[in-house]
Amino acid sequence: xxxxxxxxxxxxxxxxxxxxxxxxxxxxxxxxxxxxxxxxxxxxxxxxxxxxxxxxxxxxxxxxxxxxxxxxxxxxxxxxxxxxxxxxxxxxxxxxxxxxxxxxxxxxxxxxxxxxxxxxxxxxxxxxxxxxxxxxxxxxxxxxxxxxxxxxxxxxxxxxxxxxxxxxxxxxxxxxxxxxxxxxxxxxxxxxxxxxxxxxxxxxxxxxxxxxxxxxxxxxxxxxxxxxxxxxxxxxxxxxxxxxxxxxxxxxxxxxxxxxxxx
Amino acid sequence: xxxxxxxxxxxxxxxxxxxxxxxxxxxxxxxxxxxxxxxxxxxxxxxxxxxxxxxxxxxxxxxxxxxxxxxxxxxxxxxxxxxxxxxxxxxxxxxxxxxxxxxxxxxxxxxxxxxxxxxxxxxxxxxxxxxxxxxxxxxxxxxxxxxxxxxxxxxxxxxxxxxxxxxxxxxxxxxxxxxxxxxxxxxxxxxxxxxxxxxxxxxxxxxxxxxxxxxxxxxxxxxxxxxxxxxxxxxxxxxxxxxxxxxxxxxxxxxxxxxxxxxxxxxxxxxxxxxxxxxxxxxxxxxxxxxxxxxxxxxxxxxxxxxxxxxxxxxxxxxxxxxxxxxx
Numbered sequence: 001x002x003x004x005x006x007x008x009x010x011x012x013x014x015x016x017x018x019x020x021x022x023x024x025x026x027x028x029x030x031x032x033x034x035x036x037x038x039x040x041x042x043x044x045x046x047x048x049x050x051x052x053x054x055x056x057x058x059x060x061x062x063x064x065x066x067x068x069x070x071x072x073x074x075x076x077x078x079x080x081x082x083x084x085x086x087x088x089x090x091x092x093x094x095x096x097x098x099x100x101x102x103x104x105x106x107x108x109x110x111x112x113x114x115x116x117x118x119x120x121x122x123x124x125x126x127x128x129x130x131x132x133x134x135x136x137x138x139x140x141x142x143x144x145x146x147x148x149x150x151x152x153x154x155x156x157x158x159x160x161x162x163x164x165x166x167x168x169x170x171x172x173x174x175x176x177x178x179x180x181x182x183x184x185x186x187x188x189x190x191x192x193x194x195x196x197x198x199x200x201x202x203x204x205x206x207x208x209x210x211x212x213x214x215x216x217x218x219x220x221x222x223x224x225x226x227x228x229x230x231x232x233x234x235x236x237x238x239x240x241x242x243x244x245x246x247x248x249x250x251x252x253x254x255x256x257x258x259x260x261x262x263x
Numbered sequence: 264x265x266x267x268x269x270x271x272x273x274x275x276x277x278x279x280x281x282x283x284x285x286x287x288x289x290x291x292x293x294x295x296x297x298x299x300x301x302x303x304x305x306x307x308x309x310x311x312x313x314x315x316x317x318x319x320x321x322x323x324x325x326x327x328x329x330x331x332x333x334x335x336x337x338x339x340x341x342x343x344x345x346x347x348x349x350x351x352x353x354x355x356x357x358x359x360x361x362x363x364x365x366x367x368x369x370x371x372x373x374x375x376x377x378x379x380x381x382x383x384x385x386x387x388x389x390x391x392x393x394x395x396x397x398x399x400x401x402x403x404x405x406x407x408x409x410x411x412x413x414x415x416x417x418x419x420x421x422x423x424x425x426x427x428x429x430x431x432x433x434x435x436x437x438x439x440x441x442x443x444x445x446x447x448x449x450x451x452x453x454x455x456x457x458x459x460x461x462x463x464x465x466x467x468x469x470x471x472x473x474x475x476x477x478x479x480x481x482x483x484x485x486x487x488x489x490x491x492x493x494x495x496x497x498x499x500x501x502x503x504x505x506x507x508x509x510x511x512x513x514x515x516x517x518x519x520x521x522x523x524x525x526x527x528x529x530x531x532x533x534x535x536x537x538x539x540x541x542x543x544x545x546x547x548x549x550x551x552x553x554x555x556x557x558x559x560x561x562x563x564x565x566x567x568x569x570x571x572x573x574x575x576x577x578x579x580x581x582x583x584x585x586x587x588x589x590x591x
Contacts, residue, residue, distance in 0.1 A: 263498025
């Protein structure tokens with residue numbers, strides 16, 4: 001099974017508190033710690049497990065600048081066989097459709113049976129997988145939390161729906177699946193593992209290599225544009241308890257008693 | 264010029280989802296003069312009751328009625344919608360597990376702009392819609408500009424637009440089935456098999472009056488002990504947010520949220536939970552919410568009644584000790 005996993009480099013949610021920059025044009029990016037998008041990491045783990053059971057190879061691809069290379073390399077240290085970086089000045093400012101178009105061009109160059117993406121990333125849009133599938137005319141499922149390969153023509157897939165329930169499908173290959181967190185337990189990547197892949201070459205493909213016309217992607221092709229960032233309205237907001245820990249606990253216990261929070 | 268606005272209706276057991284009326288409100292913000300068409304797909308007598316219900320609040324209802332839609336799946340429905348929807352229409356879809364499956368591909372097939380997970384609309388100027396979205400699980404908001412003049416697919420976050428009850432419809436139901444299935448029933452490459460129901464856990468958190476709920480802020484599995492101790496002191500049950508289940512530290516049946524359990528306790532303690540909308544979506548019945556989080560900007564403080572800015576790992580053991588002292 002030839003599997004391509006699409007990954008994105010994002011600010012690590014467990015390491016950063018995200019704030020808006022001074023002029024509201026972006027989030028404040030100074031001193032952010034970046035990592036691979038959490039959903040994508042589950043997708044790579046799933047791909048590696050399928051390959052280990054059935055053979056084939058796992059390729060990790062990212063659309064981004066040279067800094068995106070570090071997350072591709074990290075996923076190779078996890079066990080992916082190959083890495084590819086899709087990078088071009090023309091790709092900058094792409095919306096979801098632009099990213100999907102760039103990835104579509106890469107998929108068409110290969111001979112993949114299965115494409116995995118994360119269900120969503122830092123912008124919460126949850127769009128690239130579904131768009132990629134539509135551009136390729138391949139079947140698609142999102143929020144995937146179970147995969148079982150039936151044979152080389154089809155797979156059984158579980159989707160997470162409301163209330164902890166799961167939809168089960170049989171899907172013909174090739175297909176695109178967007179992976180939900182919790183589908184597996186992604187393996188830990190050791191420093192030694194990363195060292196082993198530091199010298200491996202990661203090919204870079206540009207718009208020209210991919211045959212993507214520059215005006216169809218990037219800022220030029222974007223039809224949905226982010227114009228500013230702002231901190232959400234606090235709304236009614238919580239009453240924040242202040243004082244020493246002891247004073248706060250006193251107030252909290254009073255509230256808990258009043259509201260039936262202590263039995 | 265007013266554009267045609269369509270709202271995709273999610274329904275279950277013959278009843279339209281709450282998002283149906285929310286989409287009318289959203290459409291009204293998109294264009295106050297819009298005549299909104301509800302699109303209802305399904306099979307059997309259920310779909311007729313849904314159509315009759317939404318006809319009371321929409322200007323028009325388009326019905327797709329065929330046995331293959333007895334359980335509606337995105338891969339079957341999407342090509343049907345592409346056959347019936349006009350070019351340049353604006354299509355609103357709830358941003359839930361179904362909309363996430365259906366909508367991105369639908370925008371490609373309709374060659375329409377895609378705007379995902381909108382939480383508000385701030386007007387259309389010269390064909391460009393200014394909408395509000397959230398990024399980084401609600402830590403920051405953004406304004407996005409989308410040119411919707413040549414058609415758009417927009418997913419709308421459930422609960423974001425207040426349902427407009429005053430809207431009255433004309434009750435005109437149009438059967439679009441023939442056009443939808445012209446050329447054959449689609450979706451043969453993705454076959455729905457069954458629903459696997461959620462496993463029942465040892466504790467039914469949907470029946471708890473007091474929930475002590477833990478999130479990513481607990482940091483380590485070993486620290487969960489302090490949550491169990493607090494819950495015991497308070498006489499409540501332990502629940503959690505998604506990362507705790509993903510890490511396999513607690514069973515899925517204890518997860519609160521749209522993909523987990525919907526709970527309605529009297530008191531809800533959110534401990535080290537950031538407050539993503541998927542989590543908050545699982546809280547019903549207006550519980551008294553107490554949030555403790557070391558990040559003062561955590562979105563959970565926007566929905567909590569009372570907030571404490573502190574590290575739960577320091578705060579919880581002291582609180583538990585005090586409650587136990589109190590009870591003697």
